[in-house]
Amino acid sequence: MRDVPAGARSHDGGGVPATTDLDDVLRRGAVTSLLQPIVDLSTGAVVAHEALARGPLGPLHTPDALFGAAQRAGRVAELDALCREVAVRTAIDHGLAAPAAVFVNIEPSTLRANALDPLVHQVASAPRPLQVVLEITERELAARPAELLAAVARLRAAGWRIALDDVGAVDMSLTFLSLLAPDVVKIDMGTVQRRPDAATATLMNALNAYAERTGAVLLAEGVETEAHLRTALALGARLGQGWLFGRPNPHPAADRPAGALTLPPPVRTELPASPFRCLPAGVELRVSTKALLIEVSKHLERQAADIGISAMVLATFQQDHHFTPATRTRYRQLAGAVGFVGVFARDLASAPVEGVRGCDLPAGDPVVQEWDIVVLTPHFAAALLARDVTEGRPTADRDRRFEFALTYDRETVTAAARSLMGRMPDSH
Numbered sequence: 001m002r003d004v005p006a007g008a009r010s011h012d013g014g015g016v017p018a019t020t021d022l023d024d025v026l027r028r029g030a031v032t033s034l035l036q037p038i039v040d041l042s043t044g045a046v047v048a049h050e051a052l053a054r055g056p057l058g059p060l061h062t063p064d065a066l067f068g069a070a071q072r073a074g075r076v077a078e079l080d081a082l083c084r085e086v087a088v089r090t091a092i093d094h095g096l097a098a099p100a101a102v103f104v105n106i107e108p109s110t111l112r113a114n115a116l117d118p119l120v121h122q123v124a125s126a127p128r129p130l131q132v133v134l135e136i137t138e139r140e141l142a143a144r145p146a147e148l149l150a151a152v153a154r155l156r157a158a159g160w161r162i163a164l165d166d167v168g169a170v171d172m173s174l175t176f177l178s179l180l181a182p183d184v185v186k187i188d189m190g191t192v193q194r195r196p197d198a199a200t201a202t203l204m205n206a207l208n209a210y211a212e213r214t215g216a217v218l219l220a221e222g223v224e225t226e227a228h229l230r231t232a233l234a235l236g237a238r239l240g241q242g243w244l245f246g247r248p249n250p251h252p253a254a255d256r257p258a259g260a261l262t263l264p265p266p267v268r269t270e271l272p273a274s275p276f277r278c279l280p281a282g283v284e285l286r287v288s289t290k291a292l293l294i295e296v297s298k299h300l301e302r303q304a305a306d307i308g309i310s311a312m313v314l315a316t317f318q319q320d321h322h323f324t325p326a327t328r329t330r331y332r333q334l335a336g337a338v339g340f341v342g343v344f345a346r347d348l349a350s351a352p353v354e355g356v357r358g359c360d361l362p363a364g365d366p367v368v369q370e371w372d373i374v375v376l377t378p379h380f381a382a383a384l385l386a387r388d389v390t391e392g393r394p395t396a397d398r399d400r401r402f403e404f405a406l407t408y409d410r411e412t413v414t415a416a417a418r419s420l421m422g423r424m425p426d427s428h
Contacts, residue, residue: 047099178378217262269418274367
């Protein structure tokens with residue numbers, strides 16, 4: 001959560017001298033971090049604080065105004081790096097150490113693995129162990145998946161944890177849940193505060209399935225009343241954040257007992273060489289012509305469409321001409337039914353069909369020799385992973401031969417999805 005509702009800003013306390021000049025803010029490092037408590041809903045203990053950025057007193061005080069000015073000036077990365085550095089320094093200065101944690105926001109457009117090295121060093125150099133949970137949103141996973149997945153892998157290797165923010169605010173947040181594998185899922189305050197509806201039920205089912213399977217922790221944002229608290233508990237949240245527990249403050253919460261943030265064992269999110277190579281050693285491979293693979297692929301596409309907005313579909317076609325007009329029509333319709341559709345082939349356009357993301361594979365990429373379709377949702381995972389083994393003289397396209405496996409093993413399917421999304425180029 002980048003910020004709290006506007007009504008809370010008069011309770012921020014503290015600040016730095018007023019200025020209307022972004023250059024002056026960046027030159028002087030004139031930002032502060034306020035701390036909002038995150039509590040264990042079963043005990044009321046404070047297990048973490050979220051660091052919330054504030055600019056100097058005046059027109060640039062609120063995060064929206066501050067980052068809006070940075071966006072217009074083309075200096076978002078510079079401002080975001082400063083806010084992260086101040087957030088970690090504030091946590092260290094206040095002695096926030098493990099087993100408690102500090103949640104740090106990041107502007108998704110600046111999330112690059114090498115740009116985070118100074119922050120990783122800052123945390124590693126803290127006088128006491130500091131448990132950091134980095135909050136990201138799903139929107140840049142769709143826009144810049146390769147960079148985001150590489151950055152997440154870098155931070156996990158450094159011992160950091162990942163939170164997916166504002167889940168429920170947009171439909172696509174569920175689509176990338178399994179791919180990103182967050183340790184903490186933050187339920188958007190709108191879901192907590194509004195009257196339950198069909199969208200609430202969809203979200204609840206997906207999040208509870210994910211939490212039950214992985215041990216991830218659900219955190220409800222915007223808990224301002226006892227009614228909100230009852231809703232948060234009913235949704236399955238174990239942690240809560242909001243005015244009911246404390247507003248952003250220059251100092252850590254001291255009116256509640258301190259507790260420990262308990263998270264599931266860390267997961268690995270490396271990017272495998274290709275989807276076919278994600279198959280476990282010793283898996284039984286079968287051989288078939290392309291004609292059968294096409295029909296199996298269509299079946300998986302239909303399953304994804306039936307699941308709906310929480311589904312991700314990734315498919316490889318070797319060469320652009322295999323992504324035929326009939327297939328393009330089918331995938332245009334599929335894109336209207338599911339959360340994300342990506343296709344991969346040699347010489348493929350970045351937007352081959354309305355609503356579909358394309359990736360032009362380089363000539364030496366092993367995926368060029370594969371026929372893969374991956375369907376990943378919070379409830380369901382399936383993949384057809386095949387490799388071209390056609391030999392000898394040229395043959396009709398539908399008669400080409402592939403060795404393949406059809407798998408419903410979630411770990412294998414998720415690895416295959418990461419392998420492909422790690423190739424997807426930026427959308428802007």
